[in-house]
Amino acid sequence: MSAASCLLTEDRCLCSICLDVFTDPVSTSCGHNFCKACITEHWNQTDQYLCPMCKEVFTTRPQLRVNTFISEMVSQFRQSAQQKASSSSSEQQVSKPGEVPCDVCTGTRLKALKSCLVCLVSYCETHLEPHLTASGLKRHQLINPVENLEDRMCPKHDKLLELFCKTDQTCVCVLCPVLDHKMHKFVPLKEEYDKKKAELEKMEAEIQQMIKRRRLKIQEIEDSVKLSKNDADREIAEGVQVFTYLKVTVERSQAELIRTIEEKQKKTEKQAEDFIKELEQEISELMKRRTEVEQLSHSEDHLHLLQNIPSLSPAPPTKDWTGVRVRPSHEGTVVRAVAQLEETLSKQMKKLLEAELKRVQQYAVDVTLDPDTAHPDLILSDDGKQVHHDDDDIWSFTADNPKRFSQCLCVLGKQSFSSGRFYFEVQVEGKTKWTLGVARESIDRKGKITLRPDDGCWTIWLSNGNEYQAPSVRLSLKSQPQKVGVFVDYEEGLVSFYDVDTADLIFSFTGCCFTEKLLPLFSPGLNDGGKNSAPLIISPVDQTE
Incomplete structure (x- = not known):
């Protein structure tokens, strides 16, 4: 026994x-x-x-x-x-603030050990003894001490609230289903408690993840500001050096240049500050809600949790920060400033343009054409450096494959790039039509495309011998380029085209958002009866001083 x-x-x-x-x-x-x-x-x-x-x-x-x-x-x-x-x-404790006191004690009230759901009274160890020994009290239901015991009883039937009506979303006693909630769906209080507690814990975890993502976004923005500041410092230093050399004649332009860069940087910092403040505000609101949810989710009191869920504050409105970026670019600021003084500063402008080109030429890569992507009517050289259109009407027996262009007269480079910077040069001398640029790896190889950013292409082209264009832009050039340089900064979202001989910037795509590999793209254009028979030639980059 x-x-x-x-x-x-x-x-x-x-x-x-x-x-x-x-x-x-x-x-x-x-x-x-x-x-x-x-x-x-x-x-x-x-x-x-x-x-x-x-x-x-x-x-x-x-x-x-x-x-x-x-x-x-x-x-x-x-x-x-x-x-x-x-x-x-003898070890009983005096009731402290926040603890349930014994309702029977007079004078100094001791900490309650149990609450009786029949007597609706909380007892310390001493006053609880009759409930453990007296036959008439032993059947009473005892629970861990709680305040407001009357709230746990059904006001209509004076019975313990021990069921949850899912139809009316309220706590009821055992008589309510028979008398007041006929045909309703009921579950034990504990079952609904466990369900709601799990939902609150899930909500708390989701809020925590939202806070984490916003903190990461703050770090991303702060890092972007630092990089922008470094670029701004470099550009300012270069601008000061140039305009100091030009002395009085360009002092006004120098001040304007510095002011422009600093204002752009201030705008960037202000934008970042606003984003950070907004993110911190969202975090503050989310943390308040997390605290409220956490306190309620940790409650072991079934009734308290279920009755207080409807009073939870609504989730604070939050912004989707996925596409928010602080990505300023100071590239070419000095070039544009000096260009305004073109008549008097042509020699200095020439030096600046050459320096700019030399800087991007440092990122030169060896590019070769990929014959598996070439349109069947294109002829590639054995070394993969030249391409031209075959004007012959003889049927092409080039084997097809998923990588090959079937409608657009294009060919891609073998080399792909998914980060960093790269540069290559293409000879276009003697041509009346051509298209150059870069394309994303998933570009449509079989259908008709416009060779624009919407189709995954960032290109410029020549048509009719003297019409230079970018998407929706007619380009005005001082002279016809004989060799074109293509520069890409993947992280900055920048694609620039240069006239290699004059070092002029032809056109730039800025603020691009690259999400996959990029490949060089070439189109020599139709042969046009021999008028455009000259090939596009990938040229080695001359980096000598």
């Missing part, structure tokens, strides 16, 4: 109906135990005789007999609990 008593925990000594220690425990034929009075009253209130635990239905009302074995074990457990309560009575 002693060994069995040691193995019998408090949970196993409780009746599943009254949730108190067994009184006159009886067993049903399905093997479950209840207080005799509890199961009797339960069957008196229903039309069916079924086990409250496993729901087994009995055709006739079972004859109940006291389970002497369980009764002896419960008696032993009750004696042990009383001894334990007696030995710890």
Whole structure:
């Protein structure tokens, strides 16, 4: 008996109906135990005789007999609990702020150990003793101490709120389904508590991820500002050097240049500051909501959690920051400033243009043509450096493959780039038509495309011998380029075209958003009866001083 008593925990000594220690425990034929009075009253209130635990239905009302074995074990457990309560009575604590005090204590109120859902009173260890020993009180339902016990009782039926009506989204007692919530769907309070607690924990995790993403975005913006500041410092230094050399004649332009760059930098910093403030505000609001959700989700009080979920503050409005960037570019600022003084500063402008070209030529790469991508009517040289259109009407027997252009007269380079900077030069001398630039790897090889950014191409072209164009832009050039340089800064989203002989900047695509590999793109144009028979030639880059 002693060994069995040691193995019998408090949970196993409780009746599943009254949730108190067994009184006159009886067993049903399905093997479950209840207080005799509890199961009797339960069957008196229903039309069916079924086990409250496993729901087994009995055709006739079972004859109940006291389970002497369980009764002896419960008696032993009750004696042990009383001894334990007696030995710890001297260690009771005075109720502190935030703790539930004993409602019976006079004078100094001790900390409550349990709350009775029948008496609607909270008791310290001393005043709880009658509930553990007196036969009339032993059936009362005791729970961990809570305040406002009256709120846990159904105001209509004066019964404990122990069910959740999913139809009305409210807590109800066992009589509500019969009298006031007919045909509604019910679940035990604990089941709905577990569900809502899981939802709150998921919500808390999602909020935490939102905060994390916004903190990362702040770091990204701050890093962009630092890079921008470095670029600005470099450009300012170069501008000061140029305009100092030109002395008085360009002092006004020098000041304007510095002011322009600094204003752009200030605008960038202000934009970044505004973004950061907005992100920090969102984080602050999210942290407040996380605290509220966290406090509620950690509640072990089923009723408190369920009754307070509707009062949660609504989720604060947040912005989708995925596409927000602080990506200023100071590239070419000095070039544009000096260009305004072209008449008097032509020699200095020439030096600046040459320096600019030399700077991008440092990123020269070796590019060769990929024959697997070439349109069947294009002829490539054996070394993969030249391409021209075959004007012959003879049927081409070039094998097709998924990489080959079938409608556009184009060919791609073998080399692809997904980061950093790269530069290459193409000889266009003697041609009346051509297209040059870069394209994303997934460009449509089989259909008709416009060779514009919308189709994954960043190109410029020549048509009719003297009409230079970029998408939606007619270009005005001082002279016809004989050799064109193509420069790409992947991270900066920049694609620039240069006249290599004059070092003039022909055109730039700025603010591009590259998300996949880029490949050089070439189109020599139709042969046009020999008028455009000259090939496009990928030339080595001359980097000598």
